Amino acid sequence: MQEAAVPLLSAWQNFYVIVGSASAALTGLMFVVVTLIVSMEGQGSGEATGAYATPTVVHFCAALLIAAILSAPWPELWNAGLLLGICGLAGVIYIIVIIQRARRQTNYQPVLEDWLWHMIFPFISYAALVFGAVALLNYATLALFVIGAATILFLFIGIHNSWDTVTYVTLARSRPENESQE
Known part of the structure; x- marks a missing residue:
């Protein structure tokens, strides 16, 4: 069964080339965005960055890593499965850490949408x-x-x-100082 299943990966090559390339490009753009935010704001919040920006880069890198793993010429699928399982377990643990960071940071009060996109959906992805x-x-x-x-x-x-x-930082910067502190 294992040897017969390995050719299945070749059918996914274009998918992972596209997803991997997009993930790599977007990871690079996140570095630019964070650099611009810090240069505009002076000193960024380490707590908020650790809870929101860093995990975004990690998720892009997870997509890139999955693409790389499934693009490798594995002799048997269990090799790829082992690495993917380790990545998934590490991701689940990472999301638990991110939830703790988001609850601890004081610069931003997350709303339901934030919990969904920053914690729940990534948890579902890593569990999947x-x-x-x-x-x-x-x-x-x-x-x-x-x-x-x-x-x-x-x-x-x-x-x-x-x-x-990007929209949060842009909108926060466009508010007058006395309004943004309310």
Whole structure:
């Protein structure tokens, strides 16, 4: 079963080239955005950056790493499944840390949309990655679709959260100082 399933990965090559390239480009843009924010604001908040901006880069990098793992010429699928499972478990643990950071930071009060896009959707993506990695051994076709969906979700989470960060900073800077402190 393992040897017969390995050619399935070749059918996903274009998907992962597109997703991996987009993730790499957007990761680079996040570095530019964070640099511009810090240069405009003087000194950024380490707490807020650790809770919101850094995880966005991590999600883009997760999509890039998944694309790289599934683009490698594995002799058997369990090798890729093992790495994907480790990435998924690390991501689940990371999201728990991010939830603690978001609750601890005082610069921004998250609303429901923030909890969904910054904590819940990423948790679902990492959990789906773990599920897909385990299922890869016996249900390769289904698992590859689950992993593909998780990867796309990472990409869209990153895009949404990047846009959210940029619009928040832009709107916060455009308010008069006495209004923004209310």
